[in-house]
Amino acid sequence: MQTNQTQQIQVTVDRSLVAETNAIFEQLGLSQSAAITLFLKKVAATGRMPFDVALTERQKATLNLQAAIAQANRPVNDLETPAGYQRWEEDVHDDY
Template identity: 70%
Template sequence: MSTKRPHESATKSQKIQVTVDRSLADKTEAIFSQLGLSPSTAITMFLKQVAVTGSIPFNVTLTERQKAALNLQAALKQADRPINDLSTPEGYRRWEADENDDY
């Protein structure tokens, strides 16, 4: 005899809440509607592809602008470091030992 109630499914569901920009939600809901999908179904399709492939089902890369911004941030951090005084033996030794010092 089964103890499962008629309305219970074989697998349990988990609710996932995501907060996105309203404009993005409106644009994507319109597209999903044209495709005959709900946002929930589209997200479930995405998650199933991740589970099947073990990866995100599209390329995730930085744009050239984002890469340039990261490089600029790194350069600014580098510029904020104290400058070694190469006129003293101790300053020269510090500079020589620092693998990140390229000046």
């Protein structure tokens, strides 16, 4: 006879998200534990997330803005000397 061993997991989740999803689970007749188990079984069966995981357009825009700010804060190379000009010419990240 095979015994089904279980393991308890603990996650930290925003309280409002827990309340919102528990209300949905209740309407579906599921406990929080059953819903999480369903999710894990789907991942195990398919070998992937059961939904697309991607950045939103706003998240992508935020990352692009952060990269632009970081680029703008970089020190300007000294282009008045031959050595400074050479460093600028060889730096593929300088686009000014």
